[in-house]
Amino acid sequence: MTAVIFVAPYGLDSTMRFLSAAASLPDVDFGVVSHESAESFTQKLPPEDRPRVTGYAQVADALDPDHLEAGVREVSGQLGGRVDALLGILEPLQESLAIVRERLGIRGMDAEEAHRFRDKAHMKDVLRANGLPCARHCLATSPAEAMAFAAEQLPLVAKPPAGAGAIDTFRIDEPGQLESWIAAAPPSPERPLLLEEFVQGREYSFDSISAGGEHVFHSISSYAPTPLMVMETPWIQWTVLLPRSIDGPEFEAIRTAGSAALTALGMTSGMTHMEWFRRDDGSIAISEVAARPPGAQITSLISYAHDIDFYRAWAEVSVFERFDPPERLYATGAAYLRGQGDGPVVGVDGIEEIQNELGDLVVEARIPQVGQPKASGYEGEGYVILRHPETSVVADGLERIVSKLRVHLGHADGREDGS
Ligand SMILES: Nc1ncnc2c1ncn2[C@@H]1O[C@H](COP(=O)(O)OP(=O)(O)O)[C@@H](O)[C@H]1O
Ligand SMILES: [Mg+2]
Structure with missing residues (x-):
């Protein structure tokens, strides 16, 4: 046993x-x-x-x-x-x-390895030392250091060195914004502030399985819009798409860099969740890597794409260090439903229409229910997951859902916020 x-x-x-x-x-x-x-x-x-x-x-x-x-x-x-x-x-x-x-x-993973995956500044130092692409960064331990970085690098992103859930990550466009941030919470050696070049482009994930230190499987998904935009815009409904084919030249750079990054950081056995960008000029930058399975339904999405249970696959590889990579049979994706305004859910529009148009593609859904409280996180009040062998069918379906389905939030007295 x-x-x-x-x-x-x-x-x-x-x-x-x-x-x-x-x-x-x-x-x-x-x-x-x-x-x-x-x-x-x-x-x-x-x-x-x-x-x-x-x-x-x-x-x-x-x-x-x-x-x-x-x-x-x-x-x-x-x-x-x-x-x-x-x-x-x-x-x-x-x-x-x-x-x-x-x-x-x-x-399993030891303290030094785990720290490399948790501390984003340290992680970037390791990646860069291994010749892997990532955003320019500065771990500021004083206000002067932070302002000096901003003098060369705007826009930038400010975040705690070990955050999660995009909760404390902010885009900064002008020196004044950084000044007020610093006034409120001055960086110090005990409380450093991580500043990064703001990478302009599209954001993706690279989710992988490693067994005994070997990278044996990966999945790629694309976010639209980026998680930062989703956090900044509370009502925006967003999507994650897992294209069926991820073996083409468009993903060659991340296949190579992603695998090398896992080796450099010291991944042992289990699942990882990496976020990365493709800049408008085509170059890529690794943003962060977490030594744990992805959240936001992505483990379920990977399961649907390959028709196997990745919750079980994670358990098996974590405990027994074994995994047989399956074939990717489908494109799949999730549309996250988010209400506008405040108060509990008072109604959802467009369900019937979407059901008629896309019902055959839906493999899982959580439709917001009247009375349900407003969600606190970026995943929103509900989601719909689609699946089909053709990537464009799933991509178009997700687009339809976020443009047609509307979650209304409001108050008991009939007052309603949002459209
Ligand atoms: N250097 C960067 N350039 C552009 N956007 C960024 C950058 N760093 C983070 N972001 C955006 O902010 C989001 C949250 O940042 P991240 O470092 O992933 O924090 P967390 O660990 O909380 O997920 C990212 O998903 C991305 O959309
Ligand atoms: Mg992140």
Whole structure:
């Protein structure tokens, strides 16, 4: 038997799919470390998975390596004293997981490797040292350093060195904007500010699987518009498209650089999510790489494109270091539905029309329901996933959805915001 511990601070839906996949692997003793009580966590598990969880520890803060280590030791005791794999998919958790792996001698990514994937300035230093393309950057530790970079490089992007979810990333067009930022939160050696050349162009992901340090699979998707634009424009409905063919010359540069970047950063076994740009002049720049599976339904999209379950594939490669690359049989993509204004969902327009036109292409959908609260993140109130062997059919379908479907938000008194 192989002893596997999964760290799930909160039982979020996206986390639970990966957790269930790992729990149902054959010949595995499975335990969980979480912030939740065993009772409330069990409620969130599908009934068939409940008997599979044979170890459990509740900790106050899984992001703290000491707390996490104590939790892992407790669960390991319940599993017979061993831990063969320590897993988790949340981005902020990756360094603590690696530190505890190192402390307890568990195979997998170590602390230095995890840090390279978390610290965007360090990551760019490593990529550039290996001759890989990325945006110019400066990790400013003082206001003067930040202003000096801005004197040469505008527009630029300012972000914390280890952010996630595009929450604190901002575009800066004029020195005055940077000045007010600095006045509010002056960069210091303890709180450095990452500044980057603003890369103008289209944004894509390069999602991969590595087994035993070898890059064995990748998928490419294109975002429209870019995640930064989506964050800046709360009502914009956006799309992710996975073209069926990714073997052509248009992706040659990222196939080579993407694979080399994983080697340079020290990827071991598991899935990664890389974001990259194609500038208007055709050149590419790697933006960031996370040593975890992609979010925003992209793991599901990769599953639809290849007709296999990538949640399970992630679990298998993470635990047993094996993966057989499947054929890419379909183009697929998601349209993210976002309401305008404030308040809960009061209605959705265009569903019937889209159903009539595109119903045959829909493989999964979450249509916003009346009364549902406004979403806090950029994924919005719902989504529709399409699939077809021809890329242009999916691309046109996604376009139709974001231009036709309208989510209306409003208030109980009938007041409605947005159009
Ligand atoms: N150097 C850059 N040039 C242009 N856009 C950028 C740059 N860096 C980030 N962005 C935009 O901001 C978004 C969020 O930045 P990112 O570094 O990916 O942060 P996070 O880790 O929070 O996802 C990116 O998806 C991209 O749209
Ligand atoms: Mg990002």
